[in-house]
Amino acid sequence: MMKFEPIATFRSPFSSKFGIPKQSGLVPDLPGKIVFLPQYRNPDALRGIEDFDFLWLIWEFSANPHVATSPVVRPPRLGGNKSVGVFASRSPFRPNPIGLSAVRLASVEWESANGPILHVLGADLMDGTPIYDIKPYVTYADCHPNARSGFVDQNEWKTLEVVFPDELSRQLTKEQVQSLTQVLSLDPRPQYQNNPQKVYGMPFEGRDIRFRVENGILFVIEIV
Numbered sequence: 684m685m686k687f688e689p690i691a692t693f694r695s696p697f698s699s700k701f702g703i704p705k706q707s708g709l710v711p712d713l714p715g716k717i718v719f720l721p722q723y724r725n726p727d728a729l730r731g732i733e734d735f736d737f738l739w740l741i742w743e744f745s746a747n748p749h750v751a752t753s754p755v756v757r758p759p760r761l762g763g764n765k766s767v768g769v770f771a772s773r774s775p776f777r778p779n780p781i782g783l784s785a786v787r788l789a790s791v792e793w794e795s796a797n798g799p800i801l802h803v804l805g806a807d808l809m810d811g812t813p814i815y816d817i818k819p820y821v822t823y824a825d826c827h828p829n830a831r832s833g834f835v836d837q838n839e840w841k842t843l844e845v846v847f848p849d850e851l852s853r854q855l856t857k858e859q860v861q862s863l864t865q866v867l868s869l870d871p872r873p874q875y876q877n878n879p880q881k882v883y884g885m886p887f888e889g890r891d892i893r894f895r896v897e898n899g900i901l902f903v904i905e906i907v
Contacts, residue, residue, distance in 0.1 A: 689813035691719045693742065696862070698810050700746050702871040702885035702892075705759055706773065707784035707807045710865040712858070715786070717801040717814060724798025733791050737820035738803065743813045744780035751776040760838050763874035767834060784808065785820055842868045843901040854906050855888070863887055867894065867901050 694716040697703045704710045717740075732738070755766040756774035769777055786803040793799050801817075845867045852860045871885055879897035882904065886892075893905040 687815050689720060689743075689815055690723045690817070691717045691814040693740075693806065693808040693810065693812040693814055694718055695806065695808055695810040695812070696859075696888045698886045698889075700809055701883075702866055702887065703809055704807045704866060704869060707786055708805045709807070709869055710862060711787070711805045713805055713862045713866065714789070714858070715803050715806040715808065717803060717817070718797050719799065721798075726793060726799050729791065729799050729801075732788070732801070732817075732819065735788060735819040735821075737785050738788050738801070739818040739820055739825075740782075740784045740786060740806070740808070740814055741816040741818070742782045742784070742808060743815065744775040744777070744782055745811070745813055746809055747775055747780055751778060751780070758834070759874045760835055760840060771833060781815075782808070785825075840869075841899075843870050843896060843899055844868070845901045845903070847903045851903055851906050854890075859888055863892065867892075867903070870896070870901070872896065 695703075696713070696715075704713065751769070753776070754769055756769050756772050756776055757763050757766050758772050758774065761767070775782065784807055786806045789802045789804050791799060791801060845864045847860065847864055847867075855863065866887070867885075872883060877896075879895065882893055882895050884891045884893050884907075891905075891907040892903065893907065894901050894903045896902070
């Protein structure tokens with residue numbers, strides 16, 4: 684039996700699972716950092732990585748405490764009401780809780796108190812997520828633009844209009860507002876919930892973003 688140990692930890696604006704984009708790349712400007720564990724802070728291990736635009740991250744669904752036993756799951760893309768086989772989905776509830784994400788490499792911070800740090804964009808990882816491996820994305824092997832995508836092709840993902848009052852948006856940076864608006868437009872709510880009076884709270888950059896949704900419009904109502 685193989686034994687895996689993390690090589691790095693992911694730093695993200697999200698301190699919980701709620702609100703995280705359901706796939707990498709859906710919020711292309713969402714920032715994150717890969718901080719290596721002490722034994723992997725050798726710059727030689729990253730030699731040449733700056734020449735790649737995208738990286739594959741292999742990581743753990745560490746926030747899922749229970750063991751997945753069901754052979755079927757209910758993908759959000761199907762409204763949370765239809766089931767498909769777990770191996771025909773990207774559900775985090777899997778026999779082995781391993782995630783795979785393609786992220787854009789924004790920059791390499793070669794010298795810091797924590798060794799080299801990779802700054803990436805578009806990740807779908809929670810803060811503190813353990814990373815087990817990093818591989819470069821190469822187009823000749825990894826890009827298949829004409830491939831079929833199963834139920835994803837037949838079910839369009841509908842985004843929300845986001846109303847973000849100026850008095851609230853001024854509490855964040857321009858870049859944070861842009862990323863947060865993109866995240867909220869993807870509708871962070873559980874797909875089976877549609878109560879227009881219900882107020883949801885989502886942690887983002889150390890704040891609690893509170894909102895409600897009515898008739899396809901998401902209203903940001905408070906930042907705590």
